[in-house]
Amino acid sequence: MVQMTMISAIQNAHDLAMEKDDRVVVYGEDVGFFGGVFRCTAGLQEKYGKNRCFDAPISENGIVGSAIGMAAYGLKPVIEIQFADYMYPAYDQIVSEAARIRHRSNGDFTCPMVIRMPCGGGIFGGQTHSQSPEALLTHVAGLKTVMPSNPVDAKGLLLAAIEDPDPVVFLEPKRLYNGPFDGHHEKPIVSWGKHELGAVEEDYYITPLGKAAIRRSGEAVTILSYGTMVYVAEAAVEETGVDAEIIDLRTLVPLDLETIETSIKKTGRCVIVHEATKTSGFGAELAALVQEDLFYHLEAPVARVTGWDTPYPHAQEWDYFPSPQRLGQKIIETLEG
Amino acid sequence: MAEQASSYPEIAPLKLHVPEPGCRPGDTPDFSEFEIPRAGAVPKPELDASADDMLDLAFSIIRVLNKEGEAVGPWADDLSPDDLKQGLRHMMLLRAYDTRMMTAQRQGKTSFYMQHRGEEAVSCAFQVALQKGDMNFPTYRQAGLLIAGGYPMEKMMNQIYSNEADPLHGRQMPVLFSAKDYGFFSISGNLGTQYIQAVGWAMASAIRHDSKIAAAWVGDGATAEGDIHSAMVFASTYKAPIVMNIVNNQWAISTFQGIARGGAGTFASRGHGFGIPSVRVDGNDYLAVYAVAKWAALRARSGFGPTIIEYVTYRAGGHSSSDDPSAYRGSAEGAAWPLGDPIERLKQHLITLDAWTEERHVQAEAEVMDEVKTIQKQAEAIGTLTSGHPPSGRDMFEGVYETMPPHLVRQRREAGY
Numbered sequence: 001m002v003q004m005t006m007i008s009a010i011q012n013a014h015d016l017a018m019e020k021d022d023r024v025v026v027y028g029e030d031v032g033f034f035g036g037v038f039r040c041t042a043g044l045q046e047k048y049g050k051n052r053c054f055d056a057p058i059s060e061n062g063i064v065g066s067a068i069g070m071a072a073y074g075l076k077p078v079i080e081i082q083f084a085d086y087m088y089p090a091y092d093q094i095v096s097e098a099a100r101i102r103h104r105s106n107g108d109f110t111c112p113m114v115i116r117m118p119c120g121g122g123i124f125g126g127q128t129h130s131q132s133p134e135a136l137l138t139h140v141a142g143l144k145t146v147m148p149s150n151p152v153d154a155k156g157l158l159l160a161a162i163e164d165p166d167p168v169v170f171l172e173p174k175r176l177y178n179g180p181f182d183g184h185h186e187k188p189i190v191s192w193g194k195h196e197l198g199a200v201e202e203d204y205y206i207t208p209l210g211k212a213a214i215r216r217s218g219e220a221v222t223i224l225s226y227g228t229m230v231y232v233a234e235a236a237v238e239e240t241g242v243d244a245e246i247i248d249l250r251t252l253v254p255l256d257l258e259t260i261e262t263s264i265k266k267t268g269r270c271v272i273v274h275e276a277t278k279t280s281g282f283g284a285e286l287a288a289l290v291q292e293d294l295f296y297h298l299e300a301p302v303a304r305v306t307g308w309d310t311p312y313p314h315a316q317e318w319d320y321f322p323s324p325q326r327l328g329q330k331i332i333e334t335l336e337g
Numbered sequence: 338m339a340e341q342a343s344s345y346p347e348i349a350p351l352k353l354h355v356p357e358p359g360c361r362p363g364d365t366p367d368f369s370e371f372e373i374p375r376a377g378a379v380p381k382p383e384l385d386a387s388a389d390d391m392l393d394l395a396f397s398i399i400r401v402l403n404k405e406g407e408a409v410g411p412w413a414d415d416l417s418p419d420d421l422k423q424g425l426r427h428m429m430l431l432r433a434y435d436t437r438m439m440t441a442q443r444q445g446k447t448s449f450y451m452q453h454r455g456e457e458a459v460s461c462a463f464q465v466a467l468q469k470g471d472m473n474f475p476t477y478r479q480a481g482l483l484i485a486g487g488y489p490m491e492k493m494m495n496q497i498y499s500n501e502a503d504p505l506h507g508r509q510m511p512v513l514f515s516a517k518d519y520g521f522f523s524i525s526g527n528l529g530t531q532y533i534q535a536v537g538w539a540m541a542s543a544i545r546h547d548s549k550i551a552a553a554w555v556g557d558g559a560t561a562e563g564d565i566h567s568a569m570v571f572a573s574t575y576k577a578p579i580v581m582n583i584v585n586n587q588w589a590i591s592t593f594q595g596i597a598r599g600g601a602g603t604f605a606s607r608g609h610g611f612g613i614p615s616v617r618v619d620g621n622d623y624l625a626v627y628a629v630a631k632w633a634a635l636r637a638r639s640g641f642g643p644t645i646i647e648y649v650t651y652r653a654g655g656h657s658s659s660d661d662p663s664a665y666r667g668s669a670e671g672a673a674w675p676l677g678d679p680i681e682r683l684k685q686h687l688i689t690l691d692a693w694t695e696e697r698h699v700q701a702e703a704e705v706m707d708e709v710k711t712i713q714k715q716a717e718a719i720g721t722l723t724s725g726h727p728p729s730g731r732d733m734f735e736g737v738y739e740t741m742p743p744h745l746v747r748q749r750r751e752a753g754y
Contacts (some may be wrong), residue, residue, distance in 0.1 A: 025541075
């Protein structure tokens with residue numbers, strides 16, 4: 001075991017994947033010589049050469065489109081979109097191409113690639129460096145969407161994503177990159193720094209896609225969370241003292257319905273928390289699924305705590321993303337409902 | 338500020354410039370300003386020539402067959418009379434296949450069809466210049482790549498009919514083929530997306546120190562897509578082993594090529610901004626297309642990087658079975674197209690070589706049509722879009738992912754499969 005941040009765990013996963021399989025190539029803006037603006041690919045070009053790790057033009061469309069061609073050839077490209085907010089120029093390639101090639105060609109061509117994207121707020125990134133576009137990705141048949149919440153999962157899930165025979169979008173919450181603390185803010189979340197999540201196995205291991213993790217067992221209410229919001233959920237539980245079960249979904253598509261169902265059958269209550277905007281957010285999908293499958297097990301309406309339906313603000317970040325207080329209040333309301 | 342502004346001369350209000358084609362319905366076609374160099378006039382650069390060494394080739398047109406049907410000049414290549422007869426047969430097969438499939442569409446046997454009339458030489462000749470293992474990233478008007486590559490025509494028809502034997506199980510629109518073993522990438526309905534994918538495939542070949550090359554295809558209209566720009570940046574940056582084809586058939590549905598071209602002299606000349614050697618070729622001249630394709634393919638395979646080829650041709654048919662070209666262009670324009678018909682021109686060349694006759698050609702037309710009709714009957718015996726057994730609804734759930742995830746299993750069961 002070695003103490004790693006999420007950044008170093010991701011870098012380590014790249015390293016192990018490249019060492020294991022010489023078809024793995026890594027590229028994107030600034031990922032080569034510099035090792036990425038967040039340093040997630042540091043040292044890879046030096047170790048594996050420019051043939052397998054290189055800088056790309058500032059063209060997200062070009063990065064994703066060329067990776068599709070590489071994957072069709074038989075390589076395993078792992079590409080970085082510098083911020084998830086920049087995926088939109090490449091959206092057509094992701095949605096209409098990467099996601100569809102296996103199906104439309106009846107398996108003649110496949111697209112085993114990983115698109116990594118730092119997502120979410122908490123670093124004063126404003127409207128264009130803070131978004132969480134998971135709902136725009138989970139809506140697309142043929143894609144898998146992953147968002148880890150800690151270094152151990154980040155490494156295992158990234159290695160699973162690289163091994164996966166289909167395109168995987170790997171969303172990395174920037175607010176967690178350097179540890180479970182609150183980045184540049186001086187407003188710490190209670191219990192934020194209590195975790196020792198950095199103890200990461202040095203060897204190659206896989207955290208399977210499609211499996212959620214139960215972060216805290218409880219009887220009173222199920223909290224569905226992922227990414228940064230796992231910590232918000234933990235803080236809210238600590239502040240309210242409610243015996244909640246906290247589920248970290250880890251993979252949004254495919255979703256671990258079994259774990260969600262088992263938990264809600266036990267608790268009879270469900271609160272969903274995510275950082276992305278509310279309308280048509282992934283929480284709407286979760287709420288609909290819970291309602292469809294578990295209506296007669298519910299003792300209260302399914303509740304959602306989310307970012308607001310506004311562009312992501314620069315100076316008002318703290319008001320934007322769900323706080324433990326806002327989540328805690330919703331948990332109490334759900335228990336009273 | 339006001340003082341500065343007052344020093345300006347008086348200027349009329351601005352007007353938007355919207356280019357117009359030379360010929361609309363009711364007009365007489367006039368190609369008199371369309372400059373056509375004589376056959377054999379354009380030089381053939383060395384394989385390692387730089388873009389700067391051959392700037393003129395992006396503005397001229399490489400031609401081999403002259404008015405008399407003779408092959409002349411530095412681009413006249415080494416195709417034997419048998420090779421040429423094979424090429425003629427490929428083009429005739431494609432035309433007969435088009436004729437039968439257009440009729441089948443009109444008869445309601447399929448939803449949609451896109452024919453190649455006038456452009457047969459482009460894809461048929463290009464394919465012959467490739468080697469096994471190379472990969473085309475085509476658009477919807479390059480079925481000649483499959484025909485010249487020996488892909489079974491019945492499979493093409495089964496795909497068009499979405500019948501039980503459709504290799505794509507009814508998932509794709511007609512003509513959006515996929516044939517990996519024949520070097521034919523799965524066609525997307527979204528325009529231009531394949532161009533940058535082709536560059537990535539070519540980069541992968543270089544990364545693996547392979548000897549295969551890629552060929553990207555796009556029409557004149559779709560060059561306006563951002564993917565084309567991305568592809569040129571990447572191809573230029575990484576010197577990808579690729580041939581980047583632009584088929585300028587003059588019309589993007591009803592929009593003439595001047596709309597997508599903008600202020601550029603030619604589509605090929607766009608390559609100059611990227612330092613990519615770029616040439617224009619007579620797309621109705623089988624020999625010229627073959628020679629240019631072979632030269633560009635060899636450049637790519639030799640490590641000299643990408644080449645842009647603009648094929649100057651004319652879409653003699655409608656854009657698709659849903660299109661009515663008489664609504665937007667002169668009815669006589671196709672007949673007036675100064676580069677002629679590709680099949681007719683290759684036929685004349687073979688006659689000048691004493692390898693073919695008018696009588697033999699008439700006979701060959703009948704033979705080819707019979708062959709296509711026989712294949713069509715076999716395909717229709719399996720089924721069409723409106724008769725026989727369609728692919729199972731279960732098929733749409735398969736292959737979304739390699740392993741079907743639980744939510745899709747649930748939905749498949751809900752659908753009754």
